[in-house]
Amino acid sequence: GQNIDQPTEMTATEGAIVQINCTYQTSGFNGLFWYQQHAGEAPTFLSYNVLDGLEEKGRFSSFLSRSKGYSYLLLKELQMKDSASYLCAVKDSNYQLIWGAGTKLIIKP
């Protein structure tokens, strides 16, 4: 079966750096997405990786290793507004998105 694994919850301190990992086992691979979802709100797009390596976008970076079935989202200079759930999703060989359950990130002052 297809599976996306990410930690259920993480805690970090304001101003620090946090890495949220995502491992996947899917039938084929056509890209990996990270979305941010604040409590009670809709998910919003953060990043997309289809080739191995690091994609940087301001305070957020996303890394992909296709051979290891692994990605991480790196958040730098954490702010209180970064408290949210972070969803990892992989597009399989049929171009269907498979979603992880999300990682709830708690930022403490």
Added chain:
Amino acid sequence: IAGITQAPTSQILAAGRRMTLRCTQDMRHNAMYWYRQDLGLGLRLIHYSNTAGTTGKGEVPDGYSVSRANTDDFPLTLASAVPSQTSVYFCASSESDSSGANVLTFGAGSRLTVL
């Protein structure tokens, strides 16, 4: 403001009742999707539409139906609601159905409780 509008925002429904969740987008996106989100689970695709006039079944289609009469509207109907359909429902859209980084734009969600 361009985006997706969902209605209702929240609804409590008696089991056995029929319910339609409305979704309208003004971005002229070809593809539209309905997901449900339950605690501890990833988003699960209910139905999708690659273009107006076509629909397809997702991962959890049973008990739900959709229609896509035009580009903008994609309503989701529960013919006879059951308690297991208690969930938050998100409508989403994207420019295309598959290729490239077709980013999903989500509506604000509809919280449905079936008693």
